[in-house]
Amino acid sequence: MAAVTSESFASLQSDLAETLRTADLKVADELFAGLDVVDGSASLRRSLTDPAREPADRAAVVRRLFGDKVSETTVTVLEAVASRRWSKDRDLADAVESLAVTAVSAVAERDGLEGLTELESQLLGFRRTVADSHELQHALTDGQAPAEAKQKLAVRLSPEASSEARLLIDRAVAVPRGLRPAALLEQFAEQVAARQQRWIAQVTVAKNLDASYLEKLSAGLNRYFGRELRLDVAVDPSVVGGIRVEVGDEVVDSTVASRLNSLNRNITS
Known part of the structure; x- marks a missing residue:
């Protein structure tokens, strides 16, 4: 990770810690939806990461685009991301994804460390289930299969998953962003583990x-x-x-x- 991106992400984690600590799963879901919009538009990513534009101008783009579609908390987070500098436009999108996972982890953490441990266990358990089956790996990476079908399969494989785990598992199988679902779930679990130090x-x-x-x-x-x-x-x-x-x-x-x-x-x- 380039120095510019590392500094920006570190400042985001610090500045948004309280905002994300009190967020709910709706905010996490909206952040993932915002990520999909950003991932789907190269021109938007260039606009939000253009170093020649003032941070306030980049944040204004976010508010115009999302202001009447998502909660104020979600807009605040996305504005904060857009106001930072990023080495690559992919880094901005990765930051949104990571902050969404942070919001999910914060919800689980309200049950104490046990909540985080359970979330981590469920993510790793699903990852192992998929990693141990070539058939499941094929089903969840089939480019012709619709995301909805993959999510339904994930539900059948993890019927006891908590709301927090369900959101992250569904995300990993439906929109893995160039990774295998098992690899993305491992990343999510690593982030949950890091919250527990x-x-x-x-x-x-x-x-x-x-x-x-x-x-x-x-x-x-x-x-x-x-x-x-x-x-x-x-x-x-x-x-x-x-x-x-x-x-x-x-x-x-x-x-x-x-x-x-x-x-x-x-x-x-």
Whole structure:
């Protein structure tokens, strides 16, 4: 992320913290709808990110376009986004998406950390369900299938999802913005985890781990990475044995498959 975008997003998070803390799911839904409008118009994105225009002029474009269509809170957030500088027009759209997820997280947080944990669990649970099935992956990435059909499938796969999880899951399967739904849900879950000041550790093992081992593994990884992690464990027999852990960009791979691949490279080099 370029410095200009990083600074703009950091200031947005700070300036809008209270606004988003008291927002409801309607605001999040409206922000996603606004994002769709922005994503659908290259000329609008250029207008809202043109550094030659004054911030107040860019904010005025937002109010003219959305002022009578969405709540005042949503307009305030969109004006704030448009008044910042962005390295690329895509960055502005990404900021709107992230702020929508922040609003959803804030609603879940009203039930305490348990609410955030449950939201994170539901997002990761749906992601695993999709990631474990090639058939579901195909159904949810089929460019010919209408968004409504994908949302109906998502409802069948996650009938117990909370209102907050439902909004984010539906969003990921209907409008993944160039990503696979599972990848976008992982991003959403990472953002929810960050609100809890935690990271998600993607753990891959050859077979299911018992509760006592998971507890020890969690404690060990927390010490290694220096922070509390939430484990998202996936079973993949192809790793043969050992364990693979991904936290952000860092990978710790002690699987048998990895060691065999390394040995094979050394032999053939």
